[in-house]
Amino acid sequence: MTVLDRRLNAVRPDLADERLRGRVEARRFAAGRPAAVAVPVADIKAAPAPEAGVDSQLLLGDAVAVFDEKDGWAWVQAARDAYVGYVRADALAAPAAAPTHVVVAPRSFVYSRDDLKSPRVEALSMGSGVAVSGHAESRGTRYALLASGGAMIAAHLRPAGGHAADYVAVAETLEHTPYLWGGTSGFGLDCSGLVQLAMRMAGRNAPRDTDMQERAFAPVDPAAGLKRGDLVFWKGHVAVMLDAENVIHANGHTMLVSRERLAGAIGRIEPLYGRPTSYRRP
Numbered sequence: 001m002t003v004l005d006r007r008l009n010a011v012r013p014d015l016a017d018e019r020l021r022g023r024v025e026a027r028r029f030a031a032g033r034p035a036a037v038a039v040p041v042a043d044i045k046a047a048p049a050p051e052a053g054v055d056s057q058l059l060l061g062d063a064v065a066v067f068d069e070k071d072g073w074a075w076v077q078a079a080r081d082a083y084v085g086y087v088r089a090d091a092l093a094a095p096a097a098a099p100t101h102v103v104v105a106p107r108s109f110v111y112s113r114d115d116l117k118s119p120r121v122e123a124l125s126m127g128s129g130v131a132v133s134g135h136a137e138s139r140g141t142r143y144a145l146l147a148s149g150g151a152m153i154a155a156h157l158r159p160a161g162g163h164a165a166d167y168v169a170v171a172e173t174l175e176h177t178p179y180l181w182g183g184t185s186g187f188g189l190d191c192s193g194l195v196q197l198a199m200r201m202a203g204r205n206a207p208r209d210t211d212m213q214e215r216a217f218a219p220v221d222p223a224a225g226l227k228r229g230d231l232v233f234w235k236g237h238v239a240v241m242l243d244a245e246n247v248i249h250a251n252g253h254t255m256l257v258s259r260e261r262l263a264g265a266i267g268r269i270e271p272l273y274g275r276p277t278s279y280r281r282p
Helices: 167-173 191-201 210-216 262-273
Strands: 033-037 041-045 054-059 063-070 073-078 084-088 101-103 107-111 120-125 132-138 141-146 151-153 157-159 231-234 237-241 246-251 256-261 278-281
Touching: 054 084, 167 191, 167 237, 167 246, 191 210, 191 237, 191 246, 210 231, 210 237, 210 278, 231 262, 237 262, 246 262, 256 262
Parallel strands: none
Antiparallel strands: 033 063, 041 054, 041 084, 063 073, 073 084, 101 157, 107 120, 107 151, 132 141, 141 151, 231 237, 231 278, 237 246, 246 256
């Protein structure tokens, strides 16, 4: 039988995705039940346990397929990037109407009503999907009224289906976001999470992890000159070129999304993880 990447294929000894029948061995096969993320951020874990580390994250409105649910945990596969893992079952709900708008600010609040002085209901990350049922204006500020209740600053949203022209410009708006292993949201990002979220906002569905991203994009010869948007890969790390000499990346050195000169990053990282493994152009 084929050996598949379990990060991208729902397969366990006892259960596997029906679409993998004939390609993998499992005691039972099942079709995934559609669901959607109903909380601002849902952690994806490799095991159904609170103490398990975070591998990735899902955002409000993200679609998933649920293959199993037990003891408060759901085993899912994300529709957007095919990532597989365990999330809290109470973070999911039956699919509702498709989101009409997407959050474009790094972080934004949902207020109880169309008034910035009203109580804050929750905070949402860039990339979150919401259903807008109308608009209102209060003291010169325009609000989007949500079908689920509450209101958001209209300027922090864009219609679903639109996208940014430059993914690097999106990454720049996330500068100073805290580093978070497994993070893919405006509240915390790891290196590949920054690339994925920025590209997502530019209409590109980038793979989740650095090794996947490195395989997905075409190599480029740095001797021919690097340009804005090129990616620099190390073992387990990726940075985005801002121009021919500078990068932006979520990194464990500053524990932030931060800028630095590429030459400085190479010199700092080399004693720990070696030199870059490749340069890629999305």
